[in-house]
Amino acid sequence: MLKLEAYKKVIVSATVAASVAVLAVGCVEDVKPENTSSTKSAKVAIDGGSVYPVVNGKTGPYYAPEQKLAHHLNYGRVPNAAELAAWDTDLQPVSELSPEGHGIPEGQGSVEDGEELYDAKCVMCHGDFGSGGGGYPALSKGNAEEMHKTLTNNRWKDPEAPGPVRVFGSYWPEVTTLWWYIRDGMPHPFSDSLTDDEVYALTAYILNINEMSIDGEEVDDDYVLTREKFLKIVMPNVDGFEPNIRGANALPGVRAYFANAKNFGAQNLNQGAVRCMHDCQKATAQVKHIKFGGIKDFTPPMSTVRDLPAKKAEKLDVKKTYTAACAMCHDSYLAPGAPEWSGYTANGMDEVYAKGMKGTEGGMPAKGGTDLSDADFKTMADYLVSGKVK
Amino acid sequence: MAKKELQEEKTLARRDFFKKTAAASVTALAGTSLFAHESAGAGDPAIMNHTKWGQAWGDPVDKFHYGQPSPYEHNNVRRATSLLSSGNFRASIAVTPIHESEGIITPNGLFFSRSHGGTAYVNPNEYRLMIHGLVEKPIVLTLAQLKRYPSVTRTHFIECPANGGQEWRGPQFNSVQFAKGFMASAEWTGVYIKTILEDLGLKPEAQWMLAEGSDNSKMGRTVPVDKVLDDAMLVWGQNGEALRPEQGYPVRLLLPGWEGNLCVKWLRRLEFSQEPWYCKEETSRYTDLKPTGKAIQHFYANEVNSTVTSPSPEIPWTDVKEGDIVEIEGLAWSGMGTITGVDISFDGGKNYVEAQLKGLVLPKSWTRWSYMYKIPKNFQENGKQIILASRAMDDAGYIQPTIDQEVSVMGVEAVYHRNAVETWEVTESGKVNHVEIRSV
Incomplete structure (x- = not known):
């Protein structure tokens, strides 16, 4: 039953990629590694870093008694089938090893139903057609294949150039990620509230606004997404990531990738990097200052003064509270005094108050996610509906 | 001099002192010495005068059953900014005041706080941890059962890999708290996952472990078994007390040195598999797009x-x-x-x-x-x-x-x-x- 020994062998067999010859350019100085009395192993971890095996009862500086237990501890219990089914609900993508993926449920949903759901539960944060909004991510910036081409955009040499577009259609390598996250994490204030068919419908709609196709067929406005079709989705950026993590023998490749500092922009003194001590900069080196004063809207404001805190104002500041807690969604949906409020106030303000305090399916968290008193919340609701501070 | 007069003089002097100190603390910032008046021979009022706290009862020992910082330290706090306010500050970060940090331990109340669906408040009595997948024996543990495993205590920082990530194209924050404070450090207590696996038996084809949180975002990440069998821990202790809710109370994953995002909080499930998962926060985010158009995924360690x-x-x-x-x-x-x-x-x-x-x-x-x-x-x-x-x-x-x-x-x-x-x-x-x- 104890299979760990086999693993340990695999791990320690991963060695550093052949060390690169040190290029004697400029100022090479003696590297004096201090404090190397640690019990660091000569082996390299999967991340390219140090390993500290237990040697003489210590790992690095820590005492680590390795007690061989005579028998098993047998804590806890085996979960039953119902418990496993309740929690083992993750999705894994279709792959060579798993042609059906893992955990992808039966079900279906249409683009049409998805759009309706989206407009009811998602648009207030993610914007029209997934265009994004204050503080919430965009879901599309147009045609997925076209957006995918922007991933080589890099504002390194030209800060004014367009940057890469990293949204679902252009960047995400697997569609299972979208389905899984919608079901478990969305809508953000009310997660775990959608049916599988609703998740298929929303997925269909998001494929639609990303102008994607499945198996050569365009996900148009009449498209109905089923599990079978879902299994055939290939994302434009499916091969856009390194190192490879797919397949039955992926780990050696991951180890090799991080054993080479050049792959991830690192400098390693054992792989030819130089610890320059004198005259280390190019003549073109420039000091870049923060532009336009930089970002300063810190909460609370920056201060290092040691005085007694000001007494907190008890009075509700309507405008401030709106900006801090409501504006992110309400600026684009049911803004203060917006005419659309008339659709909600027909039964009087008490119903508006009650719904707002409880939270709504439309994405409004209970009391907008604030800890306002009922009275203060009602004042805020009055402001939202009327656009006027009383 | 009559006693009463003496008292009045003292009171006046003290008022004067407070005025002066207030003024001095402002001028000190402008470069003037706080002790300029010493040369005048009057002596430093902070020495010359009695103090409020030296002439009256202080608080009883049982005033605070859980101690608080001095009220004068009220500016030594975590801070947030609207640039990083995603999800109404529920998919957001509040950063550690490292300009005020001492030593190599961050007080629990100042430990940076990052979540993807808000800070969850888990009831420890309803806490369950499930470990299953490619193990010989799947288990479910209560918190008390988890804590029965032999514990280890280690000092490690946790760093958000986006620490400094706003400044690739130029400096933006004139503040070390915001430029480098997406991190904090603590002494963690928990159990090595390899210790639990000695009991459960890991199947040889297992390559990856899913760690899944129970929070609103069900935050999940894929971890290679190399790390699981090296120094990965399940921790419940932070600087000698229970984890703070912001750090995943009652149990979080700790992968020493690796992305804070991988150290899944409010942990409820570990599953072992031959294939990886493609969780949201390991593809849509937490990937490094290079000029080649390829992005690094599974970029584990926070580098030197x-x-x-x-x-x-x-x-x-x-x-x-x-x-x-x-x-x-x-x-x-x-x-x-x-x-x-x-x-x-x-x-x-x-x-x-x-x-x-x-x-x-x-x-x-x-x-x-x-x-x-x-x-x-x-x-x-x-x-x-x-x-x-x-x-x-x-x-x-x-x-x-x-x-x-x-x-x-x-x-x-x-x-x-x-x-x-x-x-x-x-x-x-x-x-x-x-x-x-x-x-x-």
């Missing part, structure tokens, strides 16, 4: 890094003068090993000298470094304002890159894992500005 923490834009050198000997202090850390040395530069990285490490030097831990420095006239050397830079090395051989070196491979769109040398310019008045040195 350092910064000056004193002076800082927050606590500058406006109260020191030419000839003063001051300690320049900073932090160095590496998720890939143990810090072996730190070099310091006064010309923005053109020339370096060695700084000194101090205190405990532990693997994958914050490490303090120090350099005693004589303040030059107008904070200038060779006719130029000094620009402080620090460059750390670790025992895996890694050394911090320059910005040019890092950008030449990673471009400027990577968002995460930016560990290039940081630079801090000191102005003629002793103010400190965050700057970047670039040749491109």
